[in-house]
Amino acid sequence: MSTISDLLDEIKSLLTIGSAPYRSTADLSDVYEGYIFSLIVSTASRNGASVSYEDVYGTKVNKLVFRTSPGQLYGDSQPFTHALIEFNGAPPLEVHLGVRVQGTSGVLHECDVLVLPAEEAELSRVQRIAPRGSQCLLIVECKYYTSTLDIGLARNFEGLRADIRTQDELFVSNIGSPSIVRYLAARKRGYERDVVPSSSQTEYLQAEIRKSFRKFLSKHTPSVVI
Template identity: 40%
Template structure:
């Protein structure tokens, strides 16, 4: 079974059969890996009691899921890109989960977020005003890296740079990969960062640990309200 087939199977198991993977994604494993991590976040939210539904860029509820395959703006409307709405009930603020949007970090510098969970109020404001979301309104960021070899050390250094510009993040920034390397682990383990390696279909323990970490973010969010 190819890795792409395994990723697609995992995505469909969590999100259903309505995901539009795009014409080129059969060969774009990195895109599928982002979709896969997105699906784990959605399952974590559901495990914490969220009702999840999907909307397009215009706020219309949809069952046809189209995700970005390159970084873009949350207000971008070149396609009817899809985001998830997470409703935890009890008058708690709504959240949205996105793939491939840019977020404003320190000094107003835009940072690309592979997968991102933020407050719906902020997302709606940014779509209306055509602005990038503020990092202080973001709950989860996942930097997703799929490599067929050991991870280069530069990826960990870039992640640390990303994390340092998102210092006002309400929740956590995660470095998530299918692979690893000794030097990358050493660097990330000695910093206050969240990381998860060997995240691949079939590695149940690793997948569960990552999902539970996301659940803690949602649990903390619920406790604040």
């Protein structure tokens, strides 16, 4: 079982930063979300994207501050950090932690990790409204548990996915659950289990993330190959 120190070390390594973007009181589940965020950013970088970090005001930053509770993308109670990802010739993307998006029903949903067009994120900040889930590229539901994963988690994820309707969605956990495997497989939903530092499953997750970037690029800059 990975410790907070393991996850924090991996976050710093993947993001090539000097200090961890969490306070010492952060929960394991929060840090796990940051770890998945880091895998997304690292995948983009490995596939030729330039990556930088900004706060909610659009200022470039080197010291990162990650959320440990859900909030609005435009929330400015603290200078929370998001990643800016730019593939050559394609519209820029942003990666956020713990922000709410609007579903097709008009209901707001929390996304553990969210990848969306920078244009949609900027609209959220300017108009102070939640971004539209239908305009987003990828949502990742992150579950870090020290005991069995309950099937209710997968059912909740299915409800989230059905209302948000992003391009892609993934359910990711640090441990496995046969019932969740069966449930999500029957619905053709993405599920990567046992994703922890140094596990082979990490590479499988990054392969799925790469597929999401490839779909995005095929629509905007099909000449770019990743």
